[in-house]
Amino acid sequence: HSVLAQPPSASGTPGQRVIISCSGGTSNIGSNFVYWYQQLPGTAPKLLIYRNNQRPSGVPDRFSGSKSGTSASLAISGLRSEDEADYYCATWDDSLSGRVFGTGTKVTVL
């Protein structure tokens, strides 16, 4: 259903760096900003990154976003136990004339 593909899972030990990819196309990531959301178990999603690489106030600088062509990525540096959550990329799709979310990636801290 989703036009944005993410790996279903990613993991790392405390302190490690984890990178989550988000793959799309020219009508979505290729021509629009990318956003990242963190969803802790049983809670509403939280905005983590906006406009490809900007952090809202209060989001630790351990989280960083980037975009290249039709793909984007979220990096979590210095992984902590509280980072264990689901992460979603999102953008606008010009062909669908609507917003789209990625398939989601579950991050596990080993």
Next chain:
Amino acid sequence: QVQLQQWGAGLLKPSETLSLTCAVYGGSFSGYYWSWIRQPPGKGLEWIAEVDHSGSISYDPSLKSRVTISVDTSKNQFSLKVSSVTAADTAMYYCARWGGGSGMAYWGQGTLVTVSS
């Protein structure tokens, strides 16, 4: 501080109409897009539709025929209706504010809607 508070019926029978409302407290209603997103149990986020303060609307194409979204600026509220629901519409439904390239920074608490006979 902006807060979104949502409410609506949590249990529906197949073929009934889902109806949810989201009230916005503590911020301007104009200048933003007001969105509905859902999440089936154990699955990912699905964008449903959004409306701005003037009533301009965008829909997910797969749901457009069954979805009505509206805004009441006098009450700072916006609403979602989904007609002819089936078990596939069972999900946690969220309202959210999308603003000026800044993403969905504010979300409602979520409403679990279950469709069952």
